[in-house]
Amino acid sequence: MPKFVLALDQGTTSSRAIVFTKAGKVKATAQREFPQLFPSPGHVEHDPEAIWKSQLATARGALRKAQVSPKQIAAIGITNQRETVVLWEKATGKAIHNAIVWQSRITADLCEELKAAGHEKTFRKKTGLVLDAYFSGTKIKYLLDKYKGLRKRAERGEILAGTMDTYLLWRLTGGKVHATDYSNASRTLIFNIHTLKWDKQLLKILDIPEVMLPEVKDSSGHFGDTDPKLLGESIPITGIAGDQQAATFGQGCFKKGMVKNTYGTGCFTLMNTGNTPVTSKNGLLTTIGWGINGKITYCLEGSVFIGGAAVQWLRDGLKIIKKSTDVEKLAATETDHGGVYFVPAFVGLGTPYWDPYARGIIVGLERGTTGGHIAHATLQSMAYQSRDLVSAMESDAKTKLKQLRVDGGATANDGLMQFQADILGTRVQRPVVAETTALGAAYLAGLAVGFWKSQNDISQNWVLDKEFKISMKPIKREALYKDWKYAVDRAKNWLN
Secondary structure: OOOEEEEEEEOOOEEEEEEEOOOOOEEEEEEEEOOOEEEEOOEEEEOHHHHHHHHHHHHHHHHHHHOOOHHHEEEEEEEEOOOOEEEEEOOOOOEOOOEEOOOOOOOHHHHHHHHHOOOHHHHHHHHOOOOOOOOHHHHHHHHHHHOOOHHHHHHOOOEEEEEHHHHHHHHHOOOOOOEEEHHHHOOOOOEEOOOOEEOHHHHHHHOOOHHHOOEEEOOEEEEEEOOHHHHOOOOEEEEEEEHHHHHHHHOOOOOOOOEEEEEOOOEEEEEEEEOOOOOOOOOOEEEEEEEEOOEEEEEEEEEEOOOOHHHHHHHHOOOOOOOOOHHHHHHOOOOOOOOOEEEOOEOEEOOOOOEOOOOOEEEOOOOOOOHHHHHHHHHHHHHHHHHHHHHHHHHHHOOOOOEEEEEOHHHHOHHHHHHHHHHHOOEEEEEOOOOHHHHHHHHHHHHHOOOOOOHHHHHOOOOEEEEEOOOOOHHHHHHHHHHHHHHHHHHOOOOO
């Protein structure tokens, strides 16, 4: 009998593969970074081939580390950076262009043109999303416009489009399956979250041929089987979800009103709103969480574009640390942020501001400012931005958040998690298994093949590692947050 599930976690800066046990524990993991490409200011791309090679290598590596044969894997689940999109030739599998990354602002001007033409309300009503360069639809249009004759080829069915889950599924099945799930489709700006179909009106506005788009399916169910040449055996692929929805599932947020926050390249807060889509009045997104057995779970989401990526900038741009994990040590050289605030709006601001023309700033610098102060400010920027999201969510839900479940690499930093609890005024709960994005994909895959019998089975796997309680006085909390808002105001609309 198969004893494990393999999760492929295709992230923004690296690809990972994790072998999970039935108890939801990590048996083995493998990870590889891949290059970040910056062709112009505010524009971010990835080489799809580099992503594919890194993901396949980690899948093989995780199985090897776990000393597990492919026959012992019950199923594969895929989770992915969501709005990143790639176009490729159906006949050859060759990408037409680099993947356009979710962070890229390359279509910001196009979004402004669409707003000026009066389309904003239409997109918002049908997709639950704001008209922003963040999402996939305008990226597809950008690529179709960029290459002469490409749209005609797409109309003839020669060119396929998809987010990274779709691209990986295509490659893993040897080009046999072109599909995605409801959660990823709901992030494209061209999928109607009410009718659960690609929206013909929106496709016409963006001039995107529907024939190039993948079939949309439940997040838990049989998508296809791997080409046996890749991993040594044919393994069923039975779970797919965008990274933030997968993390919400992995955190066991199955009840209406439950909230999680993921600290990765960006920071993303999701609230389960049940089987009804809730329209936000505070800049949040209405999105599909997952689809299981034909039933849809909706979520409210807040999105921060630059979270942990700011730490990578300290490493790669400012070069004041050698590796990302050094940031905690550098921050420890000072007792606090020294009055420094860092708004890492490298590619604009997401929720609740939605300002593609904002850019990053560091304010409060003095002659005595050190790298330690800047490290503090960098870590705290994740907590401040997360409060921006939670505040919007509390306003929409008309309730005070009682607790926040957290996951992602940065949650290993106790100092950051304590500051998060303090600046929110809310208890923060970190589970034993912090890799909940990959775990969610594993759960979705495992449910489809009976490896886990029910969501109740999964809920019992969730175990608290540490709870961070409020230690800061309200007057200090609000003073710090007020100064953060001042700093954000200075970063907004920088390019206009």
